[in-house]
Every structure is written in structure tokens, then in C-alpha cells.
Amino acid sequence: MIKPPFPSDEKERLSAVRSYHLLDTLPEKDFDNITALAASICDVPIALVTLLDANRNFLKSHYGVPFNESPRNTSFCAHAILEENDLFIVEDARIDPRFQRNPFVTEMNAIFYAGVRLMDPHGYPLGTLCVFDSKPRELSNKQKKALSSLAYQVVNLFESKKRNRTLMTVQEELRERNEELKNFAGIVSHDMKMPLANMIITSDMLQAKYGGLLDEQAKKYLDYIKQSSFTLSEYITGLLEHYETDKTASYVEEIFDSQDLFEEIIELLNISVDCEINLPEENFEMQANKAALEQIILNLVSNSIKYNDKEKIKIDIECREKDDLYHFSISDNGMGIPAEEMSHIFELFGTLGILDREGKKGNGIGLSTVKKLVTKLQGEIAVSSTLGVGTTIEFYIQKNGGANKAF
Template structure:
């Protein structure tokens, strides 16, 4: 395992991170929403917002993991921050010498894919990353990587905003402690532009941020009415009703776009908060205006990214429609008419004609089967999963009934040992296990009856379902390739099939929050292992 070197500016970077006062803070919805967006856009089970401290990697937000931090020496993000200008993408960790023996890769977490966009401050310090993780190798599109970069920039903005908010809150609290008791509410409402007006809408106090935005002095504001500052029409249309609610004891809010003389056009979120004296009487209103312009701008960019992804989804829908309708019709015609030709006119055909007809029928059947598998694979992401308690013994009974003809014709054997109850989609798990069993029967050694065994064990928070066979096996250099779409290692006449069974099985495992691995050797058979997270609410004694 290669431990990432320290950045050249490490001490200043750590000082910058400490200055944000974000480490070990409570979860916040805004950061969790960004993690959820990263997970949804990249389609991975895990998404994190990480910050690299002196000896640890701490998670400001996390989806898909229970840990709150890891040692810095094993953190992928320790490498990512070394190149602040670009995301770091590890398509397959086992093929990267920096990470192939990393405990996060070789241990129970089984990390196989990582992509992280560094969180970089305005003055160039890389503090951590917005990253996504999967237990299977994969790639991200240019659109997904761009979205990840945008999300990391949004995190950097939020961190700076939180720092400014805390500083302004502290400054306001100190000022309020020296002011008249009517200003006590300002200590609570210390965000961005702060204004205290009395019951007659006359400005009694403003903070420095307010003066900066409005490009004026206190003497130009104090004693003037709110109507004079914002204009009679704006006051009447936007503020007056909310001001009256605040005087009645109810906090109210509004959003508007304002042109500030000192900052230009800005989106602001304004809260009107009742200000009370020590006896509890409402003496005026505190207006707290939070500048959300950058957040709105980045939200607009994210909406553009989501729109592009939606367009891609529509293109996929059109492709699925073409497969299921436009291609299905000519394939059905080929199969139907070749069957009629064989049943009604085979005797009239010469030997070469019957041979050619056989080629047409077998080709049409293969095209139909390939189309079925291709549709099944594409539509997996659209499948509405029903998560329920699934008895894998019952699922395997269905599989055994389905492959019974193949067992009889090959004199093969399917052995099912004790299996657990799991949480998942029974139909998808049936599809996965049937693919693995059929694969074991199909690739039997010549002259050796096929023997497929299905067993289970529990290990490190996962139920492991092993499907083992005594077949021809797969060379190590080809083992990952069998999970690629339409990849075939053998001639079709020797081993028929579409080449989609194993990619479908692996995708189903991913949809369940698990993953599918292969261990094999030529001439010694293969073992496929489905790792499923332990089901919540199912007793420990019920599985294996």
C-alpha cells in the first residue's frame, strides 16, 4: 500500500481547515443533500464529503457507510488532495498498485471503485473531497465527473459561508451585549445583513455587513424608516404583511432579488424575527438577510446538469422502445416464417436449402434471446425493487425446477445446502441465482457430469452465498472480463448464450447493496460469491 505524501503546504492547509471550525460538527442537511446528489448522479451505493485532518479522514456527510472517520494513511482522499485541479478516478482498485493491498480494498469493505473531486478553497487549499465509492469496477461519464466537480465547489462555498456565519454571529453577540435590551434578539439572529427596526419601522441598529452591502454609513441609515430605504412599493408588496406578523409574535420569511449599491444584484433570504425586551414585550423586529446568491447560482448549474442527465434518460427510453418494438417485430417475423417454412415445405427443399433454413432459424432464435437479455439488463435500473424477507431455499427450489431438464439431459447434479433468509427482491434474486446455476451447468468439462453446489456463510457483516461448480474454469486474466456486456470467452457453437447473464447478475447484486465476485482456475471449476449486507430484523440464528 502506497501512503500519500503530505502536500507541500500541509501546515498552512491544516491551519486553514482548523480555521473553518467544521471538524467534528453535527450533521447538516445542506451537506447531506449534496452527498445524496452525488450518489444519485453517479449511481453508486456510497457517497461521502471528507475532510483530511492531521492523522485522520473525517466525514462531514456520509451515505452508505456507518463509519465517521478512517486513518489518514488508508484514505483515498489523501491522494486526491495532492491534485486539487482535477478529480481522481480509480476505475478498478485491484489494478492500481497504490491501493490493491489497501485494507479498504482487501478488507470487508471491498472497495473496487473510487472517484473524488477535491474541495478547494478560494485561496487554493485542498481540504478533502466529495467522493463516490462502489464495490465493483466502473467508469463515470464526463457529465458525471463535471457534476462531481460542481458539488465539491458548492461544498467549499458552504464551508466558507458557515465560517462567515459563525464569525458574524460572534460579532453580533458581542455588540448586542453592549446595546440596549431591545437588541438582544440580534445575538440569536446573527447571519449576514442584520437590521433592528422599532415598531414604527425606524432603523435603530444595523451591522457592518449591512453597511457594506448598501454602501452607506450608520449615520445615513439610523433614524430612517424601512420604507425610505427599500421604497414604498416594495415595502407594501413584500415586507409590510410579514412585518405585521413579526410584531404579532410570529417569525416570517421571504426571498427576493435585490440590487445592493455595494454588491450589485443578489439573491437574499430574509427572516423577520420578533425582538423582545427582558419582560417579553415585542419592541420591534430584527431583519436577518442571508446572501444566497452563490448557492442559487450553483443550484442553477446543478439543474442544468440534472437536465442533461434527464435528456440522457429520455434517449435511453427511446432506445428501449426501439429494442422492444421496432426490433422485436422483424425478429418475430423471421422466426415465425422460418418455422412455417420448415413445417410446411421442408420436404420440398434440397439438402443445402434445409441447411440454410437451419442457419436462419438458429440465428433468429439467438437474436430473440439476445434481445430479451439486453432488455432485461437495460431495464434493471427501472425495476421497482420490492424489499422483503426472502427465503433463499424457496428461491433455489424454483431454480431447481427451472433447470431440471438441463440436469436430466446432462446427468448433472444441483446440491443446495442450508441457506439464509435475506432482505431483497425475490424475483431479482431468483434471476441472479438461476444465471449462476445455469452457467455452472453449461460450462461443464467434457465427459464429467456437472455438479453445482450452493451454500452460504456469514462474514464481516455480510451473508455470503457461494455457487460452486466443477466445470472448465476461467483463467485469472479473463475473470473480470466475464462480467462485461456481451463478452464471450468461448465459441457460440460450443457454449451458446448472449454473454449478458453474468453482467445482469452483478447488476442485481449491486441493486441489493452487495456485490458479486469470482474465484476460478482452469480445469478446477469456478466459485461465484454473492455478498449481501446482513438483513435488519432477521434473527441471527435463522441464516446459517
């Protein structure tokens, strides 16, 4: 018996093998199906998918044998990876000097061997797809081609699992970073709200105490400080709502009347302009995440009021049950949305570049938060709009435990 030597690039080859994280893993059906097929095609009792480690031959799939590893120095596959030809065949191991007195030959009657090298994309042989028989024999050209094709599929499986593992690692890193960002945003936002409140209060105090001593320009500066503080405060509140959507979406579902929900929302809006809001005529009992639903509708109705250039604002709200879903529609007679901007309105920080009725520019957080909450409630949201005429936003959410359906 001749012990197989190590390849000259063994260090790099081993690194390639271990990069797949398949050593010492449990059997998998995808690989077992391939070895079963290889054994059937070649009409042999044993078929293996092997990975050559430093001192052993690990059997990722072992059809026809009860063990999952063997010593490398007696391995047929350790010889096979050294061959330039991808298909390595030993027709009768009893007369081959490399395998005479090999324990696999003398004790397990491994006489015939055919192995195809499993080559990674960088040209390193990882192991083999191989078959054994207990008698001397030959493979037909069709069998050889089939074995090579199956080996190609094994490598594809290796690569697919490697990519999936990388993606899972990246997803976990992104999840951790997103969690860090949420925590950072929460801490910073909470810490900034108090100084902003102080700035607003201080502006009012200066205006009240020293207003008579200030000229018009100075008064404008004070008013600008106050309004900027309000704008930043609204921005921070929006960010907090956006990053706390997971918490809001996890609230326990409640049972409540639809009419009560809409009336509470109108009360929260504290509307001070000429506005007609038409509520659904039908009142029915709902079971849903009330806090999340309230935040969604509050955002949408608030936008219908803010981005409206008509003397009298008109908003129609519709709500209905259908199968396992609650459907909502909010239509207004506002400014409308340009067609080229329709696909961006639900993006975080995506703004239309237009001013609301009070001359303020939006921050692009509210609708992103709405979209995120609707998605968390296993629903979908859609928008249709005519510039200068108005906008309709429709969305649905699932009833408790309902099946997902389209509009």
C-alpha cells in the same frame, strides 16, 4: 454623498453574479460562520457577505443587522467593487465625501467600513466580505490578512455550490435520458420479439413443407435464419431484463424456504446435459426479494452450464445466513476466466470473446444484470477463477432492513 457609478463591464459582471444562483436564497450556516468569525477577528458588531445585484445589495449573510438587502446607490460595497485594491477601507465615513449624508452613516451610525472584493475566476467582482463599526478605527495587518483569507473562502464556497448545482443538473439530465433510453429499449424490444417469433415459426414451416425440395445448402440457410432469430431473441430478452432491474428490485419481499428457491431454479433451467448440481444441505427460511434473487442465481447457474467444456458439468451452490446478510456461492468446473478479463465481466456488453458449449458467443448482458440487481439489493458480488479449472462467484444481499457488511 456620491452615488457609486456602474462598472464599465456591468452587464458581464451581473451575469457572473447571477450564474451562482445565490440571490434571494436563505441564510446558510457555512456563510454565517464566516461572518461571525470576521466580526470576532476584526472586533466589530457587523459583518456581511454581499452580492451586488442591478439595483440592490443582497446580503447572503448578515451578522449584526436584521435585514438582508439594501439599495445599491447607498451601498458601501458598490464603491468597494470599483477599487483596484481588493481591500477597501473607510476609516471615518463622516469625513469621506462619498459617504457624507449617506443614510447608513446618519441613521445607522456606520462610521468604519472594510470590505474585501469577492472576485470570480474570470475577474468579475461579485460583492464583498465586509465589516462595519460605529466608530472610527483601523485594522491591524493580521486582521487585514485574516479578512482577505476569509473572503477567499467565501469565493470557494460560491464555486463549490456552483459546481454542485451543475452536477445536480447534469445528474437530472442523465436520469431523464436514461429513463428515455429504458422506455425506448423496452418498446423496441417488445416490438421486435413478435417478428422474430414469426421468423422462427416460418423457418420451421418452410423446413416441414418444402424440406424435401431443398438442397443441403438451402437447409443450412434456413437453419441459420432460425438460429440467428433465437440469438437475437435471447439478446432482446437480456436487454429487457437489464433495463427492468429497477422494477424487479422493487418487488415486495417474500418469506420462502431456501431449498424451494433452488429447486425452482433447477426446474426452470430445463437441463439437458450431464450436469451434477450440489445444493446446500441446510434449509432455512428466508425473507428477501425472491424474484430478483431467482433471476441472479438463474443467470449465474446458466452461465456455469453454458461456459463449461467438461464432459460432466459440476456445480456447487452454497447459501448461508450471517448477521444481517444472506451469502451465496456458486462454483463450477468450467472453462474459467482469463485474469486480464476479470475486471470487465460485469460491464454491460462486456464479453470474453469465447464460445459456449453450443458454439455461441455471449452478449455481455447477463452478468451486468446480475451485478445491477445485487447492488439494488444492497449487496456486493465478487469472482475468482482459474483458467481451465473453474470459476467461483460469491455475492451477498441484505436481509430486510439489514446493515451493510463485507464478505
